[in-house]
Amino acid sequence: MRRTRFVDDGTVTPEEIIKALDLRPLPVEGGLYKENLNGHPHASAIxxxxxxxxxSRLHKLEHVEIFSYxxxxxxxxxxxxxxxxxxxxxxxxDLADGQRPQVIVPAGTWQATETLGEWSLLGTFMAPPYSDDSVTFADAGPLAEAYPAAAGDISRLA
Structure with missing residues (x-):
């Protein structure tokens, strides 16, 4: 049996990562996920x-979410x-280009994410933990009116 080396050297495929991490489709929002911190009363991570x-479709959460690359x-x-x-x-x-390995999304902030290439593997952490009743998905019309400078992105990502 071939063992895959998971080194970000351009040779690993998305399918290999999906299988190794047992990633599954994330309903409604989009993308693939796997819970890492299941049932913890104070936090969740995926x-x-x-x-x-x-x-990742445009949505907002009631709690802070920390993304990591x-x-x-x-x-x-x-x-x-x-x-x-x-x-x-x-x-x-690419820190010199302004990229960051971690982004903190404050509670109540509308957010969406898209890969800039073939695939991106990220992680998220929330405290308190994620729950289905803590997320709201966007309606593009009202958001585009509220944020006219981002109207094009909103219509594409909502």
Missing amino acids: YYMLVAPQL HAGAPARMLLLHPDGTVERPVLGM
């Missing part, structure tokens, strides 16, 4: 993978803050 053209292509986020500001941070390791 592996999260986007394989192009998958994306693990492997693959950088991933661009769209963050629509309650005060009207718009950010487009990129998760990745």
Whole structure:
């Protein structure tokens, strides 16, 4: 049996990662995931993978969420803050180009994520833990009116 070396050297395939980490489709939001911290009363953590053209649909959470970059292509986020500001941070390791290995998404901030290549492997951590009643998915119309500078991204990511 062939053992796969999981080194981010361009030779690992998304299918190998999906199998090794036992990733499954994430309903509604999009992408693939695997819970790492199951049933913990104070926090939750997942592996999260986007394989192009998958994306994380625009949504907001009631609690802070911390994204971390693990492997693959950088991933661009769209963050629509309650005060009207718009950010487009990129998760990745090209620090000189402004990418960051970790992005913190404040509670109540609309967010979406897309890979900038073939695939991106990320992780997320939440405290308190994720629950289905803590997420709201976007309606593109009202959000585009509230954030006109991001209207194109909103219609594509909602």
